[in-house]
Amino acid sequence: MSSIKKVAIIGTGVIGAGWIIRCLAHNKIVYAFDKDLELKKNLLSEIKRTWPFVKKLFNKKKLNLNNFHFFTSIEQTLKDADFIQECATENYSLKTKLMSTIGKYAKSTSIIASSSSGLLPTRIYSKCKNPERGIIGHPFNPVYLLPAVEIVPGKRTSKKNLNLAKKFYKSISMNPIMVKNELPGYLSDRLQEALWREGLHIINEGYATTEELDRAIEDGPGLRWSLMGTFLTFHLAGGKTGMKHMLEQFGPALKLPWTKLKAPKLSKKLSSRLISGTVKQAKGKSVAMISNIRDQYLVDIQKLRKKYEKKLR
Ligand SMILES: NC(=O)c1ccc[n+]([C@@H]2O[C@H](COP(=O)([O-])OP(=O)(O)OC[C@H]3O[C@@H](n4cnc5c(N)ncnc54)[C@H](O)[C@@H]3O)[C@@H](O)[C@H]2O)c1
Helix, strand or coil: CCCCCEEEEECCCHHHHHHHHHHHHCCCEEEEECCCCCHHHHHHHHHHHHHHHHHHHHCCCCCCHHHEEEECCHHHHHCCCCEEEECCCCCHHHHHHHHHHHHHHCCCCCEEEECCCCCCHHHHCCCCCCHHHEEEEEECCCCCCCCEEEEEECCCCCHHHHHHHHHHHHHCCCEEEECCCCCCCCCHHHHHHHHHHHHHHHHHCCCCCHHHHHHHHHCCHHHHHCCCCHHHHHHHHCHHHCHHHHHHHHHHHHHCCCCCCCCCCCCHHHHHHHHHHHHHHHCCCCHHHHHHHHHHHHHHHHHHHHHHHHHHC
């Protein structure tokens, strides 16, 4: 069991809101910081939108909003916090500066985690007091429903704090992935980014629309990925002898020019294809409407997945 009760969330955009909702659902006391009091309104409406899904996934009865406190003073937000989850804009200089401020006002024993999607923790915590408590805790959107969180140490992070962070994330029903050493993009985003970059090339070269590429994933690899990753999937693709035959058959394809990996230039033409393509895919539905459909699906699929996961792990 984690002894961490009071959590500070710094930055209340998409990811900050997700952490707030997940922490509230697990009876943590949440102190949230953002620059503008106006943002509290968005936050409350996002909590209201997501609660029915969160409640169902975690079998919760009541949301206790008395545990939620919003501040526009960072000092006040950090005062009593045992665990700090930073969720500000992805940018090295902004995060490095912010971690220096957080280090100054936080209790010396509190753990500091950054939600960064791929920045190196050693650099982010280079100006932070007690960098041995600084980690990356990289979640996935929507944080309130997806269990994955990558814990990445910096060069100066202590083992003790990594373990405390692991315990904390488990106490809010997450499945931490312990990354051995820092690397740009960590594990999952390195994989996601490769797919994204290839997709951008295909769209840029005019071979497919955003919708066609999404369908290529949704009806094929995507359905399998929610149960097993690429390696076990490819083991099955090799027939009776598994990965051995898979490598014999598809190994030579590794030499063919199937992938480009280096991202194409995000030109006006490419940006406009991505934006108009996804607007067309949305078919007039707002982001909140599509999020509701996704969230219901994620609750249902995770309940179903539990049954099958047990047989594999
Ligand atoms: N969006 C995703 O899918 C996703 C997934 C995983 C991780 N992340 C990571 O989470 C972090 C936040 O991303 P997001 O998508 O929520 O961004 P966002 O733009 O939705 O929100 C960023 C928030 O940070 C606040 N902010 C900006 N500067 C600040 C500062 N100096 N101090 C405190 N708050 C500040 C903004 O007011 C805003 O509310 C990033 O590091 C990102 O890489 C994002």
